[in-house]
Amino acid sequence: MAYADPITLRDEIVSLVPLSSDHEADLKEASEDGELWKLWYTTVPKPEDMGAEISRRLDLQKAGSMCPFAIVDNASGKAVGMTTYMNIDEANRRLEIGSTWYRKSVQRGGFNTRCKLMLLTHAFEEFNCNAVEFCTHFMNRQSRAAIERLGAKLDGILRSHKMMPDGSLRDTCVYSILAHEWPTVKTHLTFQRDKTR
Template sequence: MSWPAPITLEGVHVRLAPLSHTHAPDLRDAARDGDLHKLWYTSVPAPDAIEAEIDRRLGLQQQGGMLPFAVIKPDTGQAVGMTTYMNVDAANKRVEIGSTWYRKAVQRTPLNTEAKLLLLHHAFDALDCIAVEFRTHFLNRQSRTAIERLGAKLDGILRSHQKMPNGSLRDTAVYSIIACEWPAVKAGLEYRLNPDSLHDAGK
């Protein structure tokens, strides 16, 4: 069996389901929300490129290098973005959480926090990962801030790491959470999702 195997991860604010072409109509609509593909420092697919992007991700899954998910809003059942385990290293039990994007309407909501909590929980507690990586453009301050708020630590900068669609060179900021840090990171994410829980625990 492939590692990691396809799975659906369920939360209150989000459901992460194995990506398929049935999600394409919702994802085309999601990609139109905010014209995210026009941001030069990201790699969000354009609406008319969604099917090709699903094919690309499913192809990498077949090769053992990626496990792609559709990001679903439970209350509507609609796909509002994509995320993945990528750069899968089964021998060393390491994955990267990346290739993530959400429609503008759900950004800066509990959906992203819970999605990361679900992915990290599965990686550390079910897959027994020794480390989980996050990578982003050095100049993507919004993404870097979000990663740092998770509790991930900066490992370093890969300079001139990738060519971007506009021809510029991307310096990649590499972050990670290692297994011994997971309990503290988990507590922080759970508190962000339910800050009243700390007060309830003292009653």
């Protein structure tokens, strides 16, 4: 199986399903919950741009550089956010988990831990990845804290790395989890997941 091939990952609370245009209405509603696109240090699509963002991610999947997911709340059956395997480098058995966002009402409720546990388990145990990366804006303290809670370690900061939509420059914090660290990280995430049941 290629890293960009569509897959479904699920547990009893949340599912990661292949992103499609069928998720557009749910994701528009999710973006409106908390007006997430107004956060200057991240790039959550505006509701009116959701269709274009879904198309962009699916085009990157066709090119083999991304595997996009809709994050679905099993209880409601509705998509509550998006995430991806991205910057796929199969030759070196590396990928990034990113372009992740959740509607405000499900943040801090255990969804992120569950999704990352499923994504990391698949990356390390099915793809046999050497490393999985996470990148975020230096100013995005909430995202940095969430990445660090996973057990990822800071590799470094890429200064003036990217232009943001508002024209500002992003310093990118690059984190990773290495294959030999995965067993400990998995134990930690499983413990955290089970605390939210």
